[in-house]
Amino acid sequence: MSIITVQIVAAALIGIGLYGALSQQSFVMLMMGLELILNGVMLAAVGFWAYSGTGIPEGQLLTIVVMAVMAIEMALGFALVVAVYRGKQADMTEALEGFKH
Amino acid sequence: MSFVDLIFLICGAIAIFSGWRVFCTDSMVRASFFLLISFIAVGVIMLLLGAVYLGVALFFMMAVEMMVMALFMVMFMMNPAGLNPMKMVHQDKFAALAGVVAFFALSAVAVFGDFPDQPRPSDLDPVVTLGKELLGDSMLVFESAGVTLLATMIGVVAMSSHRGRYGDANAGSRPPGLEPGGMPAFSGDQEGSSGGHHHHHH
Amino acid sequence: MTASLTNALLVMAILAIGVYLVAIINRAWANALGHSGAGNPFTAPFYSAASLWVAPANTTEAPDAMAWHLAPVLYLTLAAMGLALVPWSQNLVPVDLTTGIVLWGALEPLATVVIFLHGWSANAHLSMLGAYRYVSLGLSYLLVSMFVLIGVALPAESLQFSAVVESQAGLWNVIRQPLGLPLFLLVGLGISFWGPLNFADSNDLAGGTSSESSGRARLVWQAGRAVMLVAFSAIGATAFLGGWLGPVLPGFVWMILKTMVVLAMALLLGQLIPRFSPDRFLTIAWVLLLPLAFVDLVWAGLEALP
Structure with missing residues (x-):
């Protein structure tokens, strides 16, 4: 376990998450992709904190902020899903195309 | 190879494998729990790195989040049980390419980057x-x-x-028609089923 | 290495004795209250365990096999992890984490996830209903236990359970924060879906999440519930009743006595109070229990001010 291996694992998680966020049609699956990206980001932040930050507390703070971002993303995402489902009886991103009319 | 290295390798493999399974399982409920497994593995890696609060906090944050996610899956999604194959993707090739490029670019930064070797003090x-x-x-x-x-x-x-101050949240909205401009699949007592009145919303 | 082996054996022993103890006390209360069919408290648990042991395992059509088989084991594992966090005496703590309270806080939502998996994976109506109902209600009271535990961490100025016990040397938390123990016990009944808060496996759903399970899987599931209740009682005794602190007797004995008192109280509640109506309990949880948890936290904060 070194900074390089930790960052490679984080990079893999970000890569898979990016694939999911770009390719999924369902809102909730798309959100899972975003969560996986943030998962990698948190791991990278903790890795840097542990290996090259002399243990400064701001490194941990960044991870806490990312967790808050995740919670906000989840809550807003589900509210959007509920709103779109009410309007369109659908949960797919394509359903949003005509939403502005 | 030390014990810590071994645990790290196992957890890293679990995190990546279950992260990948999220997008190829047939069931959306299963997908959300694969994501939870990925988060738990990352939490264990954080514990190995010495972030004792963050690692454990990740466990409970993600357990609740994924539980809510599974709840929504069963509520809204088609095929939550995974009894049928499921593939709902668009721009699949481009997305896969973007993911691979992102992985290699970030890994290159990790391998060739020159990070300062300043580990956290052991008494921290x-x-x-x-x-x-x-x-x-x-x-x-x-x-x-x-x-x-x-x-x-x-x-x-x-x-x-x-509810809003001026009526229901879905007042004026209309489900999509089965064919363009046609009757919606779900009618109930919505305006679309009344036939005589046709509202335009712009 | 030998120390960790001893600790593992200790947890296993408490786990096994705990299951039997829950069965005995529960049947003893039932007999005392005149509920029929409980049988001899000391031998009846063995008969029912043996009948489950030899009963054939049930299968459903197209279950999620992995989750279906793993859920009872995972639930028992989570309960055992909870037991491992309990400080039995000053120098007998199986796992003394500096973030023990946070880990306990993580075990509760993970148990909720496992209960959902148990009901969902069977691919059957009633177990799905039980799981879904359990989760939608469980999300409403998980926060209560978090706030109550933050309340005991405040005077201890630590997230470590042994520090929480030491902070009660002057006065037990049950007196300093009187709302804490009842709220925590209520959450315990909920997480182990026991008695009045049995929303997962209750009779109105013909057994809910375990309506399709039988044989050894069901035995493990029932044992897991019992161990979870023991773990809740032990953590409750640690956080609110001063843990191993007490005069004359050694700490280990005090801790066991306190755990048994809390456990007996929880099981008595389970025998006395009928199951809440789910829709009414949802309102109670959000409108009454959560604000009470806030009050408890503010109370603990004011009390902890220097």
Whole structure:
């Protein structure tokens, strides 16, 4: 376990998450992709904190902020899903195309 | 190879494998629990790295989040049980390419980057320093996150509430037709089924 | 290495004795209250365990096999992890984490996830209903236990359970924060879906999440519930009743006595109070229990001010 291996694992998680966020049609699956990206980001932040930050507390703070971002993303995402489902009886991103009319 | 290295390798493999399974399982409920497994593996890696609070906090944050996610899956999604094959993707090749490029670019940064070798001191108490930072120098950041979460809660309730001051949230909305301009699949007692009145919404 | 082996054996022993103890006390209360069919408290648990042991395992059509088989084991594992966090005496703590309270806080939502998996994976109506109902209600009271535990961490100025016990040397938390123990016990009944808060496996759903399970899987599931209740009682005794602190007797004995008192109280509640109506309990949880948890936290904060 070194900074390089930790960052490679984080990079893999970000890569898979990016694939999911770009390719999924369902809102909730798309959100899972975003969560996986943030998962990698948190791991990278903790890795840097542990290996090259002399243990400064701001490194941990960044991870806490990312967790808050995740919670906000989840809550807003589900509210959007509920709103779109009410309007369109659908949960797919394509359903949003005509939403502005 | 030390014991810590072995655990790290196992957890890293689990995190990546279950992260990948999220997007190829047939069941959306299963997908959300694969994501939970990925988060738990990352939490264990964080514990190995010495972030004793963050690793454990990740467990409970993600357990609740993924539980809510599974709840929504069963509520809204088609095929939550995974009894049929499921593939709902668009721009699949481009997305896969973007993911691979992102992985190699970030890995290249990790391998060729020159990071300072300044490990955290072994006598550092991560919980105490984090707490002092959250309610000390970085209080503004922390409290902003708190206020943002409060604003999110209010916004989300407003957005997902059935009722507004001027009527139902879905007043005036109309389900998509089965064919363009046709009758919606779901009618109930909605305006679309009444036939005589046709409303235009722009 | 030997120390960790001893600790593992200790947890296993408490786990096994705990299951039997829950069965005995529960049947003893039932007999005392005149509920029929409980049988001899000391031998009846063995008969029912043996009948489950030899009963054939049930299968459903197209279950999620992995989750279906793993859920009872995972639930028992989570309960055992909870037991491992309990400080039995000053120097007998199987796992003394500096973030023990946070880990306990993580075990509760993970148990909720496992209960959902148990009901969902069977691919059957009633177990799905039980799981879904359990989660939608469980999300409403998980926060209560978090706030109550933050309340005991405040005077201890630590997230470590042994520090929480030491902070009660002057006065037990049950007196300093009187709202804490009842709220925590209520959450315990909920997480182990026991008695009045049995929303997962209750009779109105013909057994809910375990309506399709039988044989050894069901035995493990029932044992897991019992161990979870023991773990809740032990953590409750640690956090609110001063843990190993007490005069004359050694700490280990005090801790066991306190755990048994809390456990007996929880089981008595389970025998006395009928199951809440789910829709009414949802309102109670959000409108009454959560604000009470806030009050408890503010109370603890004011009390902890120097």
